[in-house]
Amino acid sequence: MKLSFDKRLAASYKSASQRARILTERWVNESIFCPNCGRLQMDKYPNNQPVADFFCSNCHENYELKSKQDNIGTKILDGAYRTKMERLRSSANPNLFVLSYNLQKLTVLDFLLYPNIFLCRRSLKGENLLP
Numbered sequence: 001m002k003l004s005f006d007k008r009l010a011a012s013y014k015s016a017s018q019r020a021r022i023l024t025e026r027w028v029n030e031s032i033f034c035p036n037c038g039r040l041q042m043d044k045y046p047n048n049q050p051v052a053d054f055f056c057s058n059c060h061e062n063y064e065l066k067s068k069q070d071n072i073g074t075k076i077l078d079g080a081y082r083t084k085m086e087r088l089r090s091s092a093n094p095n096l097f098v099l100s101y102n103l104q105k106l107t108v109l110d111f112l113l114y115p116n117i118f119l120c121r122r123s124l125k126g127e128n129l130l131p
């Protein structure tokens with residue numbers, strides 16, 4: 001598996017956050033297979049879709065990508081609170097990809113998958129965790 005980003009893509013963006021978004025999304029699109037069914041190609045939603053970032057046209061699973069520079073750490077910033085709550089309440093709650101990268105070296109450091117069954121609105125005791 002290739003763990004480096006495409007240098008040519010990085011050269012066309014000046015903003016670090018834009019470069020990171022383009023590079024990480026492209027890397028996932030070209031390198032990751034569907035963890036649910038094994039289909040080799042992930043499909044990308046158009047930008048700014050509230051549902052997720054990627055989907056599998058074979059098994060219809062959705063995947064959201066969260067990327068962080070250097071270390072994944074203990075917190076992952078989410079998008080809009082309201083959108084996240086709506087996702088958790090719906091049956092379309094996406095699985096979560098977490099990717100850490102080094103933008104200077106243009107490399108992937110870690111890539112993790114959190115299945116959506118762990119991103120839920122109820123505790124193991126059945127308590128509702130959402131307001």
Ligand SMILES: [Zn+2]
Nearest residue numbers: 034037056059
């Ligand atoms: Zn699939």
